Amino acid sequence: MSGQLKEVRNRIKSVTSTQQITKAMKMVSAAKLRRAQDAIIQMRPYAQKLQEMLSNIASSASGDMSMPLAEERTAERVLLIPITSDRGLCGAYNSNVIKLTKQIIKDKYQSQFDKGNVTILPIGKKGYESFVKSNYKVVADFWTIFSDLSFENVRNAAVYAQKAFLNKEVDRVEIIYSQFKNAATQKFVSEAYLPIPKAEKTESKKTLDFIYEPSKEVLLMELMPKILNTQVYKAVLDANASEHGARMTAMDKASENANELLKTLKISYNRARQAAITTELTEIVSGAAALQG
Numbered sequence: 001m002s003g004q005l006k007e008v009r010n011r012i013k014s015v016t017s018t019q020q021i022t023k024a025m026k027m028v029s030a031a032k033l034r035r036a037q038d039a040i041i042q043m044r045p046y047a048q049k050l051q052e053m054l055s056n057i058a059s060s061a062s063g064d065m066s067m068p069l070a071e072e073r074t075a076e077r078v079l080l081i082p083i084t085s086d087r088g089l090c091g092a093y094n095s096n097v098i099k100l101t102k103q104i105i106k107d108k109y110q111s112q113f114d115k116g117n118v119t120i121l122p123i124g125k126k127g128y129e130s131f132v133k134s135n136y137k138v139v140a141d142f143w144t145i146f147s148d149l150s151f152e153n154v155r156n157a158a159v160y161a162q163k164a165f166l167n168k169e170v171d172r173v174e175i176i177y178s179q180f181k182n183a184a185t186q187k188f189v190s191e192a193y194l195p196i197p198k199a200e201k202t203e204s205k206k207t208l209d210f211i212y213e214p215s216k217e218v219l220l221m222e223l224m225p226k227i228l229n230t231q232v233y234k235a236v237l238d239a240n241a242s243e244h245g246a247r248m249t250a251m252d253k254a255s256e257n258a259n260e261l262l263k264t265l266k267i268s269y270n271r272a273r274q275a276a277i278t279t280e281l282t283e284i285v286s287g288a289a290a291l292q293g
Contacts, residue, residue, distance in 0.1 A: 005276065008269040012262065019258035025089065026251035033183060033244035040180055040237040047234035050227045057220065059198040068166055069224055070196040077117045078109050079139075079161060079170040081193070081232070083177040083239040084127035086146045090247035093178065093186065094126040097239075100188050101127075101176045119170065123157060123236060149240065151233050158232040162225060165194045177235045178242035184249050186242040193231065196224075 058070040082101040084094045101120070105113050112118050121139040122128040128143035142157040164170045173194040178186040 004272050005269065008265055008272060012265045012269065015258050015261050015265065019255055019262070022251045022254040022258065026248055026255060029244045029248035029251060033241065033248055036237070036241035036244050037180070040234070040241045043234055043237050047230050051231055054224065054227045055197055058196045067196070067220065067224075069162065069194060069228070070198070072195055073168075073171040075109070075172040076112065077119070077170045077172075078112050079119045079121055079164060079173045080104065081121045081123065081157070081161065081173065081175045081235075082127045082131075083175070083235055084122065084124035084130075085239070085243040086125040086144075087247075088126065089250060090243055091250040091253075093243060093246035094124075094130075096186075096188050097176060097178060098127060098130050100190065101131075104174070104176065104190055121157065121161065124239075145236065146240070149236070151229075154233045154236050155229045158229040159225070161194065161232075162228060170194075175232065175235050177239045178246075180238050180241040180245060183245040186246060191231075191235065193228070196228075 058067060080101055082097050084097050088094065105118055109118050116137060119137045119139060120127075120131045122131055122143045123145050125143055125146075128138065128140065131138050132140075139160070141160070142153075145153050145157065161170075161173050165173060172192075175191045175193050176189070177191070178188050181187055
């Protein structure tokens with residue numbers, strides 16, 4: 001009985017220590033989430049407006065004007081950019097991004113994948129490790145971006161994708177990431193990156209025509225790469241906020257589960273302790289009765 005009590009005591013001590021860690025991690029994630037949330041909320045309207053403007057320009061461009069980054073080609077070679085995190089303990093966040101990437105390959109690019117024409121450019125350690133382990137064709141130059149998150153580092157990855165498209169090394173580029181909604185909700189999406197998607201023409205929503213100064217060609221040559229770089233940076237900031245939100249939620253649930261487990265263990269400990277006391281009392285009474293007899 002004393003061995004059972006010692007085992008339950010050790011488990012209570014272990015669960016209490018784990019709960020302290022999960023609570024501390026939740027507080028750290030909450031502090032990081034605040035900064036990451038502010039960054040994406042400020043960035044998103046600007047990036048979305050730029051993206052909308054770029055789509056409108058691509059839609060209204062005249063036939064004699066060269067827009068190589070908007071050139072539609074048969075998707076023989078595909079580049080996918082899944083954005084995961086560097087660390088775990090954030091629930092199903094990383095596995096959902098990886099799962100969505102594999103599902104997109106299966107649904108849209110299975111024939112290209114079978115020919116070895118699907119390349120993965122992972123951002124984040126977890127995605128990099130997963131795709132390397134699964135023997136996918138991986139670009140291993142940009143997965144460390146979250147260790148020093150800055151526009152310049154993200155821009156390098158965006159420029160790589162743009163150069164690969166311009167050199168016709170790839171015909172289509174997609175970004176797979178998690179859109180941040182709130183701390184408890186993330187939306188996992190795939191976003192077309194290259195060729196530049198054109199705005200849909202509907203009766204209620206007409207494509208806009210712009211007045212250019214200086215010429216359209218000069219402005220597009222200057223603006224187009226910058227807008228595309230901003231699009232990738234927005235996706236990375238979205239993913240960064242989603243990661244911290246997912247980790248904060250996961251650690252909160254882990255702390256609650258530890259609380260429930262502690263209650264169960266304490267009940268078990270008290271029962272075992274009462275049983276041990278009852279056994280000792282029975283032995284004392286039995287011993288006294290034997291002596292009297």
